[in-house]
Amino acid sequence: MKTLVIFPIIIPLxxxxxxxxxxxTPRLQWLFTWFGNLSYFIVAxxxxxxxxxxxxxxxxxxxxxxxxxxxxxxxxxxxxxxLITSILVFCSFLYSLTMSSKEEFRSGYPSLIFFLMMGVxxxxxxxxLFNLYVWxxxxxxSSFVLMAFGGEQQQLEGSIxxxxxxxxxxxxxxxxxxxxxxxxxxxxxxDLSIKFSIIEYNYPKLIVSSLLLIAFGIKxxxxxxxxxxxASYHTPPPGISALFSGxxxxxxxxxxxxxxxxxxxxxxxxxxxxxxxIAGMTMLIGVLGAVSQNExxxxxxxxxxxxxxxxxxxxxxxxxxxxxxxxYFIVHNIVAKSNLFFISGIINKKTGRYHIKSQGNLxxxxxxxxxxxxxxxxxxxxxxxxxxxxxxxxxxxxGIHSKAYITVFISIVVSFLTLFSMTKIWIxxxxxxxxxxxEASSESDxxxxxxxxxxxxxxxxxxxxxxxxxxxxxxxxKSAQELLQPLTxxxxxxxx
Amino acid sequence: xxxxxxxxxxxxxxxxxFLFAIYLLFTGHNQPGGxxxxxxxxxxxxxxxxxxxxxxxxxxxxxxxxxxxxxIGLLLAVGSGVISILFGQPFMTGVWITLESLTLGTPxxxxxxxxLVVLGTTxxxxxxxxxxx
Amino acid sequence: MEWLFAxxxxxxxxxxxxxxLQRNMFKxxxxxxxxxxxxxxxxxxxxxxxxxxxxxxxxxNSIPAQMTDPLPQAFVLTAIVISFGVTxxxxxxxxxxxxxxxxxxxxxxxxxxxQ
Numbered sequence: 001m002k003t004l005v006i007f008p009i010i011i012p013l014x015x016x017x018x019x020x021x022x023x024x025t026p027r028l029q030w031l032f033t034w035f036g037n038l039s040y041f042i043v044a045x046x047x048x049x050x051x052x053x054x055x056x057x058x059x060x061x062x063x064x065x066x067x068x069x070x071x072x073x074x075x076x077x078x079x080x081x082x083l084i085t086s087i088l089v090f091c092s093f094l095y096s097l098t099m100s101s102k103e104e105f106r107s108g109y110p111s112l113i114f115f116l117m118m119g120v121x122x123x124x125x126x127x128x129l130f131n132l133y134v135w136x137x138x139x140x141x142s143s144f145v146l147m148a149f150g151g152e153q154q155q156l157e158g159s160i161x162x163x164x165x166x167x168x169x170x171x172x173x174x175x176x177x178x179x180x181x182x183x184x185x186x187x188x189x190x191d192l193s194i195k196f197s198i199i200e201y202n203y204p205k206l207i208v209s210s211l212l213l214i215a216f217g218i219k220x221x222x223x224x225x226x227x228x229x230x231a232s233y234h235t236p237p238p239g240i241s242a243l244f245s246g247x248x249x250x251x252x253x254x255x256x257x258x259x260x261x262x263x264x265x266x267x268x269x270x271x272x273x274x275x276x277x278i279a280g281m282t283m284l285i286g287v288l289g290a291v292s293q294n295e296x297x298x299x300x301x302x303x304x305x306x307x308x309x310x311x312x313x314x315x316x317x318x319x320x321x322x323x324x325x326x327x328y329f330i331v332h333n334i335v336a337k338s339n340l341f342f343i344s345g346i347i348n349k350k351t352g353r354y355h356i357k358s359q360g361n362l363x364x365x366x367x368x369x370x371x372x373x374x375x376x377x378x379x380x381x382x383x384x385x386x387x388x389x390x391x392x393x394x395x396x397x398x399g400i401h402s403k404a405y406i407t408v409f410i411s412i413v414v415s416f417l418t419l420f421s422m423t424k425i426w427i428x429x430x431x432x433x434x435x436x437x438x439e440a441s442s443e444s445d446x447x448x449x450x451x452x453x454x455x456x457x458x459x460x461x462x463x464x465x466x467x468x469x470x471x472x473x474x475x476x477x478k479s480a481q482e483l484l485q486p487l488t489x490x491x492x493x494x495x496x
Numbered sequence: 497x498x499x500x501x502x503x504x505x506x507x508x509x510x511x512x513x514f515l516f517a518i519y520l521l522f523t524g525h526n527q528p529g530g531x532x533x534x535x536x537x538x539x540x541x542x543x544x545x546x547x548x549x550x551x552x553x554x555x556x557x558x559x560x561x562x563x564x565x566x567x568i569g570l571l572l573a574v575g576s577g578v579i580s581i582l583f584g585q586p587f588m589t590g591v592w593i594t595l596e597s598l599t600l601g602t603p604x605x606x607x608x609x610x611x612l613v614v615l616g617t618t619x620x621x622x623x624x625x626x627x628x629x
Numbered sequence: 630m631e632w633l634f635a636x637x638x639x640x641x642x643x644x645x646x647x648x649x650l651q652r653n654m655f656k657x658x659x660x661x662x663x664x665x666x667x668x669x670x671x672x673x674x675x676x677x678x679x680x681x682x683x684x685x686x687x688x689x690n691s692i693p694a695q696m697t698d699p700l701p702q703a704f705v706l707t708a709i710v711i712s713f714g715v716t717x718x719x720x721x722x723x724x725x726x727x728x729x730x731x732x733x734x735x736x737x738x739x740x741x742x743x744q
Contacts, residue, residue: 003581003586003587006586010578013570014574016570017570020563021568061587062589062590068700130707134711141718144715153740156726157726157738158741164661168661171667171668174665174668175671177672178671178701179675181672181676182676232741532710617714617717622717625720625721625724628724
């Protein structure tokens with residue numbers, strides 16, 4: 001079991017290298033891709049099962065002892081994220097089976113996705129702040145290349161904004177790691193957690209944690225720092241946008257939850273208030289941006305921001321229920337939001353455009369697509385019995401328990417506005433008279449079989465996350481309990 | 497660029513640079529040097545050739561695509577970590593074997609991997625840039 | 630010595646920020662480089678400055694005061710390698726953008742923000 005801990009990192013790395021070796025033969029690449037996906041999925045499943053029983057698994061890379069070497073840890077929160085990552089990457093490959101061309105495969109598309117996956121799973125499993133920075137960079141480098149993939153005019157513009165803002169965030173992250181190391185002399189998260197609470201002066205702590213919040217906030221797309229997201233996320237091909245929307249911002253969110261629960265073992269009122277305000281503003285501004293847009297992918301990009309606000313709200317409540325809601329919400333959002341991006345790609349294949357006012361009557365064209373869209377869109381808005389409802393309900397109840405009434409009120413208003421903008425897409429795109437000329441070259445449903453199966457899997461997943469909500473909530477509640485009691489985490493790592 | 501001086505000098509300097517790169521790679525074990533700096537110097541030798549003789553000729557001399565160099569380097573680097581798993585140690589622990597007076601270990605293998613990855617990446621980017629100018 | 634490094638780091642950051650606020654795309658890249666150098670030096674300074682001591686812990690040299698902390702050096706080395714890769718990519722990206730959009734003014738990159 002202990003050797004398996006490194007596998008979520010090794011498997012994508014090996015698959016990526018093998019794909020790179022065989023970059024001229026797409027068939028061989030497919031073989032490696034499926035093999036890599038499958039083995040990653042199995043490993044993630046094993047870890048979910050094992051960590052659900054309250055176990056922690058950690059190894060020290062290179063056999064250097066705990067506070068000095070690099071620690072890789074898998075606890076319940078990490079393994080939930082690993083599993084959902086593997087499902088999303090699997091669906092994205094299924095989707096690109098029909099949606100991307102052979103040329104894309106020749107230019108190394110699968111290996112880039114696996115490098116991205118390696119960075120993401122490294123960030124989910126690492127127990128070391130500096131190592132987290134390295135994984136962020138691995139993830140960012142591959143996402144930079146994927147963002148500019150194809151090299152169209154819009155993409156290049158989008159990538160410049162994306163790259164520069166993310167690099168600034170990395171520089172801030174690096175600086176805060178350096179300052180933290182200067183303050184306490186360690187970068188191991190467990191060790192930091194002990195030493196951080198011993199620091200007497202409050203201001204250096206505040207400086208470091210706000211620097212970390214800014215660095216992760218840029219990556220997650222929090223309120224005053226989200227500008228790069230709607231400017232760039234709609235430019236790459238839909239399969240890539242879906243992967244980005246599902247994984248990248250969530251990694252930022254994961255890091256915020258991980259570091260803040262470890263650094264502040266009890267509620268710190270000024271920080272809690274700041275987080276609550278940021279969460280409320282993120283939700284509100286994001287959804288207002290979405291309401292004013294008329295291009296499907298731009299609407300969805302703004303919704304990413306507003307949904308990030310919910311996750312931050314869960315953390316800011318600082319209760320078991322709140323964090324359980326946040327964990328559940330991350331999983332729900334990865335599934336629902338990526339599915340909407342996938343669907344927007346298929347809509348574009350059918351109508352040739354993304355602007356909603358130039359579409360229409362797609363329901364008659366393909367009922368399955370519309371049902372999948374409806375399922376994910378309503379789940380995003382938070383209607384029962386879909387997954388968004390469970391997540392939002394948990395967060396709202398937790399908010400009422402913690403007496404954060406204003407944020408709860410904002411979150412309810414935001415849900416209504418989300419529903420509004422989802423119905424807007426529905427009315428213009430799936431109902432009404434078509435505003436586009438049906439071209440003879442537009443693809444029929446049969447040619448898109450694999451793309452359809454990807455969106456159907458994700459739609460079923462979002463429905464079952466809602467219907468069997470209790471099981472999934474139990475898991476996230478358990479991980480929330482673990483997150484709020486970092487002492488066990490610390491003991492498990494330091495004893496090694 | 498078509499300069500006789502650069503061509504003539506490049507012919508002699510480039511192999512020396514590459515030799516120096518390999519020296520850096522091996523000396524990196526316990527002295528300044530290592531895979532990263534070695535890889536940079538090695539790519540500098542090819543870039544010198546590319547300036548003197550043009551990109552196409554240089555690619556012909558390199559023979560394989562830089563992507564393959566990156567892939568082989570990655571496999572070497574990961575492989576060196578996996579070896580220690582096979583020996584029952586945590587990932588990336590150094591495993592050493594001694595042949596008479598020569599001691600070989602996985603860090604060497606890892607450094608060679610880094611050397612190749614750096615060489616490949618730098619060549620990929622810079623040759624592309626020279627081609628476009 | 631620390632104050633000298635502090636001033637240097639501050640100078641690098643401000644120069645980097647100044648360059649990033651320019652509208653020229655190539656200056657953006659240079660600014661990014663300066664900021665990452667600033668961050669590297671910051672780590673190096675925060676890790677403690679010691680002169681002329683090896684970063685080696687051995688039986689002959691086991692007193693912490695007689696050795697340099699090797700970790701900041703490792704951090705800086707890693708960060709330098711990463712910023713090398715990122716800068717190389719950024720240069721290619723800027724070059725490509727310049728070629729396709731025919732501009733190096735950041736203010737011309739507004740197409741993605743329009744409807």
